[in-house]
Amino acid sequence: MERYFQPEIECMPREEMIKLQNEKLVKQVRHVWDNVPYYRKKMEEKGVTPDDIKSIDDLHKLPFLSKADLREAYPYGLLGVPLKDAVRIQSTSGTTGKRVVAFYTQKDIDLWEECCARAIVAAGGTDEDVCQVSYGYGLFTGGPGLNGGSHKVGCLTIPTSSGNTDRQIMFINDLHATILCCTPSYAAYLGERMKEMGYGPNDIPLKAGIFGAEAWSEEMRQDIQNTLGIKAYDIYGLTELSGPGVSFECSAQKGMHVNEDHFIAEIIDPDTGEVLPDGTQGELVFTSLDKEAFPLLRYRTRDICTLSREKCTCGRTHVKMAKPRGRSDDMLIIRGVNVFPSQIETVLLNYGYAANYQIIVDRVNMTDTLDVQVEMTPEMFTDNIGEIEAKQKELVDGLKSMLGLKAKVTLVNPKSITRSEGKAVRVIDKRKI
Amino acid sequence: MSIKQISVFLENKPGRLDEMISLLAKKNIDIRALSLAETKDFGIARMIVDDAFETANLLRDNNLIANFTSVLAFAVPDEPGGLSKLLSVFTEAKVNIEYMYAFLGNNGGKHAYMIFRVSNTKESEKALVSRGLRPMTEEDISRI
Structure with a gap:
């Protein structure tokens, strides 16, 4: 029996949803025009006024916002309410440049937390559950969002935040935590550590996990599910829009439902900006319909994925987005070929390696080199060099057929790749371009 | 009787062999014989030690990968032609050698010791024993 946090919204018939979105969009565009001069200027440059936006069919007329805009407007340029009404900020990790700061009113926080609550209920959570939140707390949205x-x-919420792995495991066991929220790479690490400590999947009280904030492969999902004995659900979000819970997976575990009462999703051609039909791969763009303090319209996420309106077995009517193959900033261009770390992960797991790897890109004699460092495992090791080399070659061939690119595979000692408690550092790009 | 050799995975980085060997030194483990096999990407250290199980546990506790491989050890007279005589029996018995290494011991130069990794250890051993060779036991090794 599928359960919902807000069934009347999550299962709302399509016509009603369009009506709701039309009303909210008209109101939101007016709010932005009146209160965010930065975006108003962009609209004026494009010759658009709030009167031109009568329904979601007019959405394409609005200008895009990009991460560069957010950096330019830093810190207060996109704040949509007087300071007295804003109650909190959250911020991105800043790994790809200057930090982005997003603002919230109390209502923004409530709606965001409701989105996270929908994700928890979709993963089977009820008020009987014990939910351990091992995402970082603080400026990062993961901890505060799932906590709320x-x-x-x-x-019953256990706010462990990230880090101190042995303490995490102690709480999971002592308090019988049934739901775990963290990044997928940390979930894999917790699983690995518990396995070492002698816990089998049936000894671990957890039944579900809600994992997001970084790209992960279907194979990694299977791996985590088997080690921890749980169902692992994906959750998606961006600090710029609120945080985790912009979309989430349901029992079907096949794509994430976008919370369409709060966000309109579009897929565009990243080069031309043209809106693409459902099912076509392109860049994901979101318009937030309810955010008061940080009301972004047509924000380009740089995430590459597809949208699907196929009827879902879970009964939810909201559009589904496929797992992004990775942010376009995660994408590496190596010898002219687009490579996502998640593709490499898929190959490794298919060949029986653990998801502990690092990708080192360098440029030697004007040519890009791709070195995939993988940890040797006791199961893989034999005294016979020929057998190890054959396995290495198998992996090189597997990567070649997935990426269309020859990679070098380096086998390294177990535990020599640093385990991450938050977002894993998968790529080291040493090229100086 | 075959004896237990420890094979250890070594990644190809400066200091890795030193790191492993110093672990053994700290635990007073005596290395009787050692051979390194290397490829351009990684290496395998093959060792005969005084306590194979303790060594394996020690290495595994320190995040190294180690496993046991059965090898055959023979003593040959330390004189010209000593090894040749031994190998001619191998040929006669149709025993295939995958790799081998040698060590000397503290016996006043009377014998040299040869460690062999052969295909089909059990059958090969039988064929060699039936031709009058006697592989060394772990006890024999510890007495050298």
Whole structure:
């Protein structure tokens, strides 16, 4: 029996949803025009006024916002309410440049937490559950978002934040945590550590995990599910829009439902900006319909994925987005070929390696080199050099057929690749371009 | 009787062999014989030690990968033609050698010791024993 946090919204018939989005969009465009001079200027440059936006069919007329805009407007340029009404900021990790700061009113926080609550209930959570939030707390949205969502569902919440792995495991066991929220790479690490400590999947009280904030492959999902004995659900979000919970997976575990009452999703051609039909791969763009303090219209996420309106077995009517193959900033261009770390991960897991790897890109004699460092495992090791080399070659061939690119595979000692407690550092790009 | 050799995976980085060997030194483990096999990407250290199980546990506890391989050890007279005589029996018995290494011991130069990794260890051993060779036991090794 599928359960919902807000069934009347999550299963709302399509016509009603369009009507709701039309009303909210008209209001939101007016709010932005009146309160965010930065975006108003962009609209004026494009010759658009709020009167031109009568329904979601007019959405394409609005200008895009990009991460560069957010950096330019830093810190207060996109704040949509007087300071007295804003109650919190969250911020991105800043790994790809200057930090981005997003603002929230109390209502923004409540709606965000409701989105996270929907994700927890979709993963089977109820007020009987014990939910351990091992995402970082603080400026990062992962901890605060899921913490709030867990409260709204009524779960007993364990705010461990990230780090101190042995303490995490102690709480999971002692308090019988049933739901775990963290990044997929940290979930894999917790699983690895618990396996070493002698816990089998049936000894671990967890039943579900809500994992997001970085790209992960279907194979990694299977791996985590088997080690921890849980169902692993994907959750998606961006600080710029609120945080985790912009979309989330349901029992079907096949794509994430976008919370369409709060966000309109579009797929565009990243080069021309033209809107693409459902099912076509392109860059994901979001318009936030309810955000007061940080009301972004047509924000380009740089995430590459597809949207699907196929009927979902879970009963939710909201559009589904496929797992992004990675942010376009994660994408590496190596010898002219587009490579996503998640593709490499897929190959490794298919060949029986663990998801502990690092990708080192360099440029030697004007040619890009790709070195995939993988940890040797006791199962893989034999005294016979020929057998190890054959396995290495198998992996090189597997990568070649997935990427269309020859990679070098280096086998390294177990545990020599640093485990991450937040977002894993998968790529080291040494090229000086 | 075959004896237990420890094979250890070594990644190809400066200091890795030193790191492994110093672990053994700290635990007073005596290395009787050692051979390194290397490729351009990684290496395997093959060792005969005084306590194979303790060594394996020690290495594994320190995040190294180690496993046991059965090898055959023979003593040959330390004189010209000593090894040749031994190998001619191998040929006669149709035993295939995958790799081998040698060590000398503290026996006043009377014998040299040869460690062989052969295909089909059990059958090969039988064929060699039936031709009058006697592989060394772990006890024999510890007495050298």
